Amino acid sequence: MSDPGVTAASEPSTKRFISGVVEGFYGRPWTMEQRTELFKREQKWGLNTYLYAPKDDYKHRMYWRDLYSNREADQLIALISKAKEHEVEFIYAISPGLDITFSNPKEVATLKRKLDQVKEFGCKSFSLLFDDIETEMCPADKQAFSSFAHAQVAITNEVYKHLGEPETFLFCPTDYCAAFCTPSVSQSSYLHTVGDSLLPGVDVLWTGPKVVSHVISVESIEEVSSVLKRPPVIWDNIHANDYDPQRIFLGPYKDRPSDLIPKLKGVLTNPNCEFHPNFVAIHTMAAWCKAMAEEGQRDVEMSDEEQDHCYSPQKALTQALTDWLQEFLNTDQPTGTCRPPTRLKKESSDEEPMQTDVGESSYVPGPGENPLYTAEPLTLVDLNLLSELFYLPYEHGPTARTMLQELDWLKNHREAAAAETDTTAEWRSRAQHFDEMCEAVVQMFNRLSNAPNRRILYDLYDYICDIKSGVGLARAYVKTLGGRGPPSAQLMNNDPEPWGFRGGLSGEFQRMLPCHGNRDLFRHPPMSTVYSIRPYCPEDKMEVQRIFREMQRDGEGKVPTTAQPLISDGLSAGELPPSAHCALVLEDEMGVCGFALGLTDASQAAAKIQKAVCDSVLGDFPSLLTIRLLPRVADLAPAKGMVGGLLSSIRGCGSKGAFCELRHSDRKMLDFYTKLGSFKIIQMAALPEDIVIMGTCL
Structure with missing residues (x-):
């Protein structure tokens, strides 16, 4: 041929x-x-x-x-x-x-x-x-x-x-x-x-x-x-x-x-x-x-986001969900398919119910007893919510986006929940709104679970169980922030129950990779600049030193000439080489704009440069990392990616903890490490007053 x-x-x-x-x-x-x-x-x-x-x-x-x-x-x-x-x-x-x-x-x-x-x-x-x-x-x-x-x-x-x-x-x-x-x-x-x-x-x-x-x-x-x-x-x-x-x-x-x-x-x-x-x-x-x-046979009303004069995705979705609702309510099931074991609204049927206790009247709860559970019928509002929670590969539906935005705001303004501030009333109002949206998800789950058409339910069941669990965790977290109850047992802790977190081996692999999560559909703040993170190479040494000198000279983090040197200063200035696979560079369209460097074993450097870091601290946190970003990097998401990648490499080398050195004047990075949540301040008596040591267990 x-x-x-x-x-x-x-x-x-x-x-x-x-x-x-x-x-x-x-x-x-x-x-x-x-x-x-x-x-x-x-x-x-x-x-x-x-x-x-x-x-x-x-x-x-x-x-x-x-x-x-x-x-x-x-x-x-x-x-x-x-x-x-x-x-x-x-x-x-x-x-x-x-x-x-x-x-x-x-x-x-x-x-x-x-x-x-x-x-x-x-x-x-x-x-x-x-x-x-x-x-x-x-x-x-x-x-x-x-x-x-x-x-x-x-x-x-x-x-x-x-x-x-x-x-x-x-x-x-x-x-x-x-x-x-x-x-x-x-x-x-x-x-x-x-x-x-x-x-x-x-x-x-x-x-x-x-x-x-x-x-x-x-x-x-x-x-x-x-x-x-x-x-x-x-x-x-x-x-x-x-x-x-x-x-x-x-x-x-x-x-x-x-x-x-x-x-x-x-x-x-x-x-x-x-x-x-x-x-x-x-x-x-x-x-x-x-x-x-x-085209020409109908008048399509478009939303602000729709520009197609012949087809409206929202109208098409509403019509599809309206028709789908009838499928959910359809009781014409194949042999062997059971209807839900809950009491639905009375409907006419030619079927004779199976009687096992002939002659006994139906149970009626007495005064003060719990009422009988009666499932409410599934509605179009429920299906619309379901669609918005499981929307499309590149976007969440409007309700899902709102829930993520509200949770993000509530988390970032949690100090307003603990003390009376100008935003306390707003925080409580938005927390209540978030709780109501979570409750709507739970009720949607309940009504779906009791829909007569079990074939559709069984195809959806794993997904709606998962979203109900995820929403429940977020709901409990917000209630804890607002002081409306003790910390929930469902929330993540050092020894979580398997049902309290999403994951499995695939999740473990992803979390060990650099930049995990940079393709999430929900980003805050939204990235307007495209950043790339790559491994450090010898040719980057001059750029790293330039950024270090610029950061020492200008803006937040400016270092007095009389200040005691840090181990991280030696790394950034090129006096100490980073450990293998423990150096990353951040680039934007203008060039190198940041870096993250690490030492898997910082004990020798501490003995020479920062003697205040005692052996007891190095026993728990033997590794060191440092990160520097030029002022033009307003979005800290890439920095989180670099820290995550660096910690994964350090953990892969067998280290059980890492620490970072910061100066009190560097408010941007102090706030950054604090908001990461995993780094905690380490108290040391001999530490100079202008230096803060923070550590995280691996």
Whole structure:
């Protein structure tokens, strides 16, 4: 087999706009029953396509060569038939890229045989996926093809022609988003090969600027369309959650202007792994797909943040949640599914309740006894809150943002809760408001837990339990600050219960890495400057010394000429070398603007420079760190990242504690270490009056 040598036509034949769902996530595939339910919803909402590509169907990906058994064949035949019944185009995708040898005719024949089998099931549309695979070709393929792209295009063209050039045939490139293209989309030799050589009847899947794209702009689609010589089909991961088991996304389809629609061949959403919570994702995307067709037939009221005259994410979300509420209240359950064991409002039913205590009257509580627990029905307000708590990958919903802002303010102004100040009344008012928002989350959890449709609840249960626990911890913390009760046993302490903190091994790994948390969706204060933290190298010595001299001469932290030297002065001035892997540099667009240096064992330096640091202190805090920031660094978040990275390295060397030296005149850094919470002042009798020593256990 050799390079295809096929030139794509500039104008492919006109086909319908592809719109629907791709089951393409990693994790447990959906059941046949769930897929059938999906087809019904797609037909109802005006979508027309389903792409079968579950990564963990082993005959789709890992064991793509194996034919389907008779039982599996019957299931696929029934599924394809159900899709056709509901006017949904069933596209069968296969992912042979993990281990296929492109130049081996037997491998190509095996691939054709597998797709021929699926074609016999009644499937007329197909897709070849080469995503998430290694790009290095085996020696045999290197001899046969000039590039990886040529190998993929050659086999795709051959299979496409073998299947009779089906009307719908999709190709997923290995470089399926702009972030993967080298050096850029317009200069990608891989994409240019695909555009030049892939047959014109084959459409190309594309996820946008990133794997999970925040915004997909018209300009970005025009750029990739020019290279591919065809409009792409968007494989949209905006609601995908297979990369993080703690997140689920219930916000609307957004940040894709409806002006995109004429520029695309189609859009397929690859949503949450859990089937039932995808109601909002698919419902709102269906509304987006109809936006251009319904332009002029409706008057869309937009919020201040919305600028799309054809589609309003907020209106689409409200309509989706209104329809979803009816699903929650639906008691038509599969056999074996139980209704909640609580007393719901009386409703008419033909069912006769199971009687176990015939002749006994219902229990009625007496005077002074607790009333019977009666679950209140789920409301649209509850679902709106749920959506805002689990919104989208790049943003929290409005209520979630408000809760984070309020907690941040209450924490930073906690002194107002302990003593009468000008802000005490405001603190108490905002604390009460925060408590009411927390209570709304608890009540939402209770009503969700008692909703009749248990199938939806069970898909959501882990997530709503987790958010209820997190909100409960924050609520208890604020109450403790306000003096409305003793410190809660739930709050973090030196020996927390396992249920009192989020984490696991993954959390431990993340906390040991530099800059952990710099991608949090909630930041305070917001960063307007882009900072980067990198390891210190010998070439940085001059810049570090310059910053040290500037800090000694000007502003806060100015050092009198008669002041006693510090160990950290020796580090900053280059007189003492930092320990291995214990030096970081902070840069902004103007250059180096800060640094953090450390000594894993400061005992020798203390004996020479700062004798006031006694052996008892060094026994508990053997390591030292120092951090310096130029005045232009107003945001202290990067400083926290450097301290976290430095402490991780020091702890990795076996140290059990670290200390820092500060002067009373350096108010900025004194306030910084105090607000970190983990550093405490160490009292030492022989310490000069202008010096403060603070330490933290590791």
